[in-house]
Amino acid sequence: MKKQIIIALTFSICAFSFAQKKELKTAEKAIKGNNFAEAKAALKQAEALMSSMDDKLKAQYYYLNAETLYANGAGSIKDIDAALESLNKVQGSLDSEVTTLKQTMVNGILTKGNSYYEKKDFSTSSKYFEKAYRLSPRDTTFLYYAAATAVNVQEYDRALGLYEELKALGYTGIEKQYYATDVSKNEEEIFANKDIRDMSVKTKTHTNPGQRLSESKKPEIAKNVALIYVSQGKDDEALKAMKDARAESPTDINLILSEANIYYKLGNIEQFKTLLEEATKMDPNNPELQYNLGVISAESGHAKEARAYYQKCIELNPNYINAYINLAALILSKEEPLIKEMNGLGNSKKDDLRYEELKTQRQELYKDAIPFLTKALEIDAKNISAAKTLMNIYNIVGETAKFKEMKVKVDALEAAE
Missing domain, CATH: 1.25.40 (Serine Threonine Protein Phosphatase 5, Tetratricopeptide repeat)
Structure with a gap:
């Protein structure tokens, strides 16, 4: 069984x-x-x-x-x-x-x-x-x-x-590159491998062969990690990652600006300004950097410094419209204390003399601002903010013809909105 x-x-x-x-x-x-x-x-x-x-x-x-x-x-x-x-x-x-x-x-x-x-x-x-x-x-x-x-x-x-x-x-992305110059384009070309490069040189389509190591990808990776944290609002992680990124690539101006923007977001204006100045030393011919330094200087009450930065920005880029508008705004910001003092004066002879002095100073401010606003309108004829400010200035200084001309322009711009 x-x-x-x-x-x-x-x-x-x-x-x-x-x-x-x-x-x-x-x-x-x-x-x-x-x-x-x-x-x-x-x-x-x-x-x-x-x-x-x-x-x-x-x-x-x-x-x-x-x-x-x-x-x-x-x-x-x-x-x-x-x-x-x-x-x-x-x-x-x-x-x-x-x-x-x-x-x-x-x-x-x-x-x-x-x-x-x-x-x-x-x-x-x-x-x-x-x-x-x-x-x-x-x-x-x-x-x-x-x-x-x-x-x-x-x-x-x-x-x-x-x-x-x-x-x-520990990825670096560093690899050996084989290159040669394309005869027809007179441009360098990188080949997939040495054999293909050598064959191209042999057939005389390329000349000047060579080889080198590619740049490391570590700075780019560190930078992207930091910027991702910035986009996610994770500021502490972003600053730590930015520190790592800058250690990998200390001369990358975009990293400096990205770190500066994080500090600005956190309200640390001094550190923001310090980093902008560092970036400006590395790239002194960048109008954007000069402009941003002008904004920060103006916001922190350093009008003379701000004006110098705006003018440097214009020198580098004569069509940088916001620099002209901000220069005009910087000049006109001095008007408020003048008006306040004028309104507080009495009727004595001394007060009358002081009033006239302040009035003259106010007129000079307007004359100083007019060229910048005029230039802004030349660059952008549809800039209604510049047009309105000019119209009001002409009205105050008594330039009736220019006031009427600018009023027509303002009315047309408002109608087109």
């Missing part, structure tokens, strides 16, 4: 083994014929028998399952994730097959990622670049591409995670 039971069980095990192999062979054949729906069905049948599979059959199942999910590149991002998970379960055999499939997947994923990038679908492109890295972790450049393209579409949380991963890996 016991012998019959043993024989029956042996027959049962053989039947299971045969069924497993049959389903796996069916799946393998379907994959070769690009019939992935049939392959999925066969693998589903095989999965039901998983508990009785030996390690070799399990490895084959997971490998075929990965092939089916990838579907020669037709699989979705979700399918690729599942395929990668399945490949990671292949143990004990099929090492060369797994390596080959992974490389095929990497190539296909990169092709798709580049395709989406060219279509400016940076979000999808970024996800494909990340998948390429997950399949081939030694190729850290793919992770860098994933982070950079995520930034393009303001997927900051995801980009931040990828950048932090790059920092933990």
Whole structure:
């Protein structure tokens, strides 16, 4: 009786083994014929028998399952994730097959990622670049591409995670570049490798070959991490990241300005101004920097300093309209204390003399402001703020003809709004 039971069980095990192999062979054949729906069905049948599979059959199942999910590149991002998970379960055999499939997947994923990038679908492109890295972790450049393209579409949380991963890996992005000058364009061209560069030189389409190391990507990564924190309103993290970024790239003026903006946001105007001055020393011919220093100096009550900055801005860019308007505003800001004192005077002869002195000073302020407002209108004829201010000045100083002319202009501008 016991012998019959043993024989029956042996027959049962053989039947299971045969069924497993049959389903796996069916799946393998379907994959070769690009019939992935049939392959999925066969693998589903095989999965039901998983508990009785030996390690070799399990490895084959997971490998075929990965092939089916990838579907020669037709699989979705979700399918690729599942395929990668399945490949990671292949143990004990099929090492060369797994390596080959992974490389095929990497190539296909990169092709798709580049395709989406060219279509400016940076979000999808970024996800494909990340998948390429997950399949081939030694190729850290793919992770860098994933982070950079995520930034393009303001997927900051995801980009931040990828950048932090790059920092933990010590990624620099430094690589050897092979270059030569394109004879037809007289421009330097960087080649994918030395062999292609050498062939181009040999065929005389290029000259002056050379090689060098590319610049490190660490400053850019540190900067982007800091700017992401800024955009998220995480000021403390932003300042810490900015410190790291500036340590990597101390002469990057954009980093200095970004750090300055954080301090301005935090209300630390002195530090903001200090950093602006530092940036101005590095780039003394930047009108934007001169203008911003003028604004800060004016707000902090340093009118003489502010005027010098605005005038330097105009010297660098004669069409910088806001500098003209702010210069006029700076001059006219001196009017208020004059009016206050004039209104507080009495009727004595001494008061009358003082009143006339103040009136003359006020007139001089207007005359000083007029050229700047006039220039602002020359640059932007539709600047209603400058036009209204000029109209009021002409009215006060008694230049009736110019007042009427400017009133017509103001009325036209208001009607057009």
